[in-house]
Amino acid sequence: MLSLLFIGIRLEQQFGFVRIGAIYLLSGFGGSVLSALFLRNSYISVGASGALFGLLGSMLSELLMNWTIYSNKAIHSVGSVALKMVEEVHRQFNTILGLMEGTGKPDYATYVKICTDASINEMIPRDVTEPLLVEVDQIYHLACPASPIFYKHNSVKTIKTNVIGTLNMLGLAKRVGARILLTSTSEVYGDPLEHPQIEAYWGNVNPIGVRSCYDEGKRVAETLMFDYHRQHGIEIRIARIFNTYGPRMNIDDGRVVSNFIAQAVR
Numbered sequence: 001m002l003s004l005l006f007i008g009i010r011l012e013q014q015f016g017f018v019r020i021g022a023i024y025l026l027s028g029f030g031g032s033v034l035s036a037l038f039l040r041n042s043y044i045s046v047g048a049s050g051a052l053f054g055l056l057g058s059m060l061s062e063l064l065m066n067w068t069i070y071s072n073k074a075i076h077s078v079g080s081v082a083l084k085m086v087e088e089v090h091r092q093f094n095t096i097l098g099l100m101e102g103t104g105k106p107d108y109a110t111y112v113k114i115c116t117d118a119s120i121n122e123m124i125p126r127d128v129t130e131p132l133l134v135e136v137d138q139i140y141h142l143a144c145p146a147s148p149i150f151y152k153h154n155s156v157k158t159i160k161t162n163v164i165g166t167l168n169m170l171g172l173a174k175r176v177g178a179r180i181l182l183t184s185t186s187e188v189y190g191d192p193l194e195h196p197q198i199e200a201y202w203g204n205v206n207p208i209g210v211r212s213c214y215d216e217g218k219r220v221a222e223t224l225m226f227d228y229h230r231q232h233g234i235e236i237r238i239a240r241i242f243n244t245y246g247p248r249m250n251i252d253d254g255r256v257v258s259n260f261i262a263q264a265v266r
């Protein structure tokens with residue numbers, strides 16, 4: 001019963017109630033028919049093990065289908081910790097006298113720290129347009145250059161980040177049941193005809209202009225967020241960020257406030 005609960009919830013989040021329900025009923029029915037065929041004498045067999053094995057089979061096939069993603073991630077994290085360990089051993093042999101002869105004492109605490117740091121917090125450099133399999137409680141989808149100079153530089157990549165990237169992050173949120181935040185933009189209002197813009201204003205956006213990869217990309221991203229919320233019950237947050245500026249910002253960022261400041265100081 002417990003395994004059914006754990007496996008069932010996980011598969012249902014990923015593939016939906018209808019598909020998993022159908023697999024459950026079909027494999028339960030198939031299992032019962034097969035066991036009836038092979039039962040000798042006139043025993044009566046009761047149980048849902050056929051249905052449970054059907055779910056286990058689906059889980060196994062999902063693992064096999066996504067094998068490269070699972071194995072790449074595992075190999076990547078194990079590999080990077082192993083490399084850090086080797087480097088630390090190398091460093092200690094070079095800096096602690098008498099280690100080779102057994103008179104010096106190794107710094108065990110650093111080895112332990114490398115292992116615990118890696119298991120607590122591992123940074124995984126990834127492209128958001130590729131599927132990502134991790135276990136998380138919250139997702140902050142901040143990917144996408146926000147400055148016109150940078151988002152226009154590779155406009156196709158910008159729209160991919162907003163559309164495919166947001167789909168992937170919502171798929172991840174759906175699978176693990178995480179809450180997701182999307183950083184959107186004041187540019188969803190385009191060239192607004194209302195000032196100031198309130199949240200209920202729908203905007204005035206050019207769908208084919210040079211800024212559209214960003215404006216329309218973020219609009220699709222917002223649509224996806226609401227569709228996943230309505231259809232899959234994902235808990236969502238959207239922040240429409242207006243012009244921000246602050247320390248360590250690139251002087252050639254290209255956004256209005258920093259442009260004014262840069263022109264004043266130059």
Ligand SMILES: O=C(O)[C@H]1O[C@H](OP(=O)(O)OP(=O)(O)OC[C@H]2O[C@@H](n3ccc(=O)[nH]c3=O)[C@H](O)[C@@H]2O)[C@H](O)[C@@H](O)[C@@H]1O
Pocket residue numbers: 014130131132133134167168169170171172173174175176231
């Ligand atoms: O086309 C459809 O008919 C279906 O499309 C989506 O379902 P699906 O394509 O199975 O994908 P999701 O589970 O919503 O995930 C979206 C994306 O997120 C990615 N993903 C999923 C899970 C995960 O852990 N990580 C991750 O990157 C997947 O690769 C996928 O491309 C919708 O969720 C369904 O409602 C819809 O019926």
